[in-house]
Amino acid sequence: MTDKDIQELYDKLMIQCNENGYTDKEINKIKDAYNYAKEIHKGMKRKNGEEYISHPLNVALIVVELNVDADTIVSALVHETIDHGSSSFEELEEKFGPDVKNIVLSLTKVNRLHLMDGSESSALYLRKVLVALAQDVRVLILKLAGRVHNLRTVDGLDPDLQKNKARETENVLIPIAHRLGINSLKAELEDLSFKILRPEIYDEIEAGLPEPREQLNTELNEMMDDISDLLHSEGLNFKIKCRVKSVSSISNKLSNGHTWKNIYDILGIRVICETVSDCYLIIGLIHSKYKPIPKRFKDYIAMPKGNSYQSLHTGIYGFNNYPVEVQVRTKEMDEIAEHGIASHWSYKEHGTKASQSIMEQKLQMFRNTIETTSDEIKDDSEFVNTVNNEVLSKLIYVNTPKGDVIELPKDSTPIDFAYRIHSKVGDTCVGAIVNDQIVPLDYKLKDGDIVSIKTDNNSKPNKDWLNIVKTTQAKSKIKAYFSKQDREEYIKRGKDLLDHELRRQKISIQDAMSEEHQNKLMKDLNVSSFDEVLLQIGSLRYTPIYIVNLLYNDSKNVEDVLLDKVRNNQTNNKSENYKADIIVSGNDDILVNLAACCKPVYGDDIIGYITKGHGITIHRKDCYNIKDAKERLIDVEWNKDKHLTDQNTEKRYTSKLKIYTNGLKNNMLDIVSKASSDNVTISNINEFNGNNITYYDVLVRVIDNKSLNKFMEDLKQLKYVTSVERI
Secondary structure, rough: OOOHHHHHHHHHHHHHHHHHHHOOOHHHHHHHHHHHHHHOOOOOOOOOOOOOOHHHHHHHHHHHHOOOOOOHHHHHHHOOOOOOOOOOOHHHOOOOOOOOOOHHHHHHHHOOOOOOOHHHHHHHHHHHHHHHHHOOOHHHHHHHHHHHHHHHOHHHHHHHHHHHHHHHHHHHHHHHHHHOOHHHHHHHHHHHHHHOOOOHHHHHHHHHHHOOOHHHHHHHHHHHHHHHHHHHHOOEEEEEEEEEHHHHHHHHHHHHHOOOOHHOOOOOEEEOOOOOOHHHHHHHHHHHHHOOOOOOOOOOOOOOOOOOOOOEEEEOOHHOOEEEEEEEEEHHHHHHHHHHHHHHHOOOOOOOHHHHHHHHHHHHHHHHHHHHHHOOOOHHHHHHHHHHHHHHOOOOEEOOOOEEEEEOOOOOHHHHHHHHHHHHHHHEEEEEEEOOOOOOOOOOOOOOEEEEEOOOOOOOOOOHHHHHOOHHHHHHHHHHHHHHHHHHHHHHHHHHHHHHHHHHOOOOOOOHOHHHHHHHHHHHHOOOHHHHHHHHHOOOOOOOOHHHHHHHHHOHHHHHHHHHHHHHHHOOOOOOOOHHHHHHHOOOOOOOOOOOOOOOOOOEEEEEOEEEOOOEEEOOOOOOOHHOOOOOOOOEEEEOHHHHHHHOOOOOOOEEEEEEOOOOOOOHHHHHHHHHOOOEEEEEEEEEEOOEEEEEEEEEEEEEHHHHHHHHHHHHHOOOEEEEEEO
16 A cells, blocks of 8 residues: 555545534544554554554544544544554543543553454453443444454455454454444444355355346446436435445345345445435335336335334336345435444434434443443353343334334333333333233333333332343332332331330430430441431341440440350350351351451451441451451351352352463453353453553452462463462
8 A cells, every 4th residue: 555545545534524524623633643643653564564554544434434523533543553653541642632542542452352262152251341341332433443444454364363353253343333233334344254254155145146246236336327317307415325235144134034036135226315305206206217126115214113213115126127125315314224323423413303312322221231230240141141131132112102212122021111211100100001002011022112101100119020121220220219118118117126125125215316326326336327327227237225235335335245245155155057157256146247358258267356336347367457456356267057058059259369461462351261161250350551561450259269269270370470469
């Protein structure tokens, strides 16, 4: 690729940027980004021998076609200056702002991750990590665009590496492109991967076309010119394009039972016009010139197909009597159909309310699922299932009675629909009408359903709904409702129990509940409000007698009461069937907490420390924080019988590791995969770079210290791991 070729690409980018309507300030920022990247990559070559600047420039050209915002274009141009240049994140922020810096930072992490093997579990884990790292959806758009260009120019790579890239694209990136609705990138990624992985089938399908693809394109262009002349004669403003159906799309249809004879859209023409009325006029004009194919006209403008997809489709007999599918739509309809979530920025200011609503739903659904799963789901396999089911699954599009389109995962119920509308609608839902028919609340909604929810302000959610609903949003709202309800009930019960005990001891309730006494209890129990004290009583964490003793036995604070209880139990020395995980000097009904500093797990040597307001905190015996403590230490032991029972349900304990590696390569996926094979759950993982090393802080959940030690030893066997420490 010559300097002239590079200049032509750059000129094409600037023409498209001007067509997209970026401001002068944004255009100048894009120009600065190009010049900066060109200087950083000066003299560098890609593996196929091209100038390195050609890659970021082509990525920018791909995403500019999606009508994204200017910062995405800037990020596309400078995204390789970190790994393949001398730039730094601080310099990017200084020159181009925090948004560009954050996008490139996330993209750099994402680009360092690769599929380890072709297994479904590895693909799921890579999808999980990609989605988790790409908090800004623009990162995923750039990742997809970068892969498109890499596969376009893959010829210079080793064949095995080509296949690895293609497999990763099919298993990981294409499902993400599908979820984001970016069909233009999804279709090209499918075809490029298909050609690499199945060259024989690719050639077979190409040979099955009625004429060579080049000849079909030539004749299709001539037909397109005839239609253009017809529409120009009517004074219409429009854009028109044509295509021969991709090999992967034809293969999918053949695999689904179609034959070559009943695939009517191998040849396609699309007309993009200005108004809805123009769409219907254009269809009429085309039908007046070309013979329509019976039963091939479909009106997706009056009845949107899904995700606000709108278009008119018809089939006509074209050159050599070949069937040709014609699609007619407005510019906005085409943006939403082709670019999906990426068109959010394009129509942020000027789009219709409906299009904005759908794009906001896509963004919010994407973010909500990630945030909720990160906060509530601690098990890796559960996280993968949730992300796979909601973020990457097949979606349905149902309508409100007013015609608004609501996007939901497949198999969602009217309850999911109600909570998507508003939490109040979900909480008070009592019934549903779908397509004018009463349906049960566990009814599985289908594409195009018109759903009306019946509510009753006196009604409330049912806990059984948790077994019915599909979306994480609905589950979290239902759980939140009952959590709040249980809290209120516990507080009321706590007040009743405390009042009863005060009356029994003939103590004035008014005196006992004075502000001074309430503040004393809040301080002793280390809580922020008196409701929290009542909550502790109502949930049976503390007995009302214990609370009254705290109020009036001033000589004994919380720690003294606990010590007395332990000592009294030691003198009894009776054998019991203990139910708690940890036995405190022969007593298993004392409140205990696992120390956050050393995070003991089952099997560790442990000691108890009586902590003000927190009962007894369990530390590892070698914990730094208790090495000088002499008083208030209590003998504790793990309940072995309880652990044997818990193993059936895989009760887990949290521990924290620091993993040091000998380079800057990202090995996060290897670590996650190793954890999966060792039956270790990763709750959180963070990467840190510095001084030519990369290390990871990893929060894990394990059954016992044996499984933890095995995982640590297995990590040490990885060639790039230099050490593993338990924190």
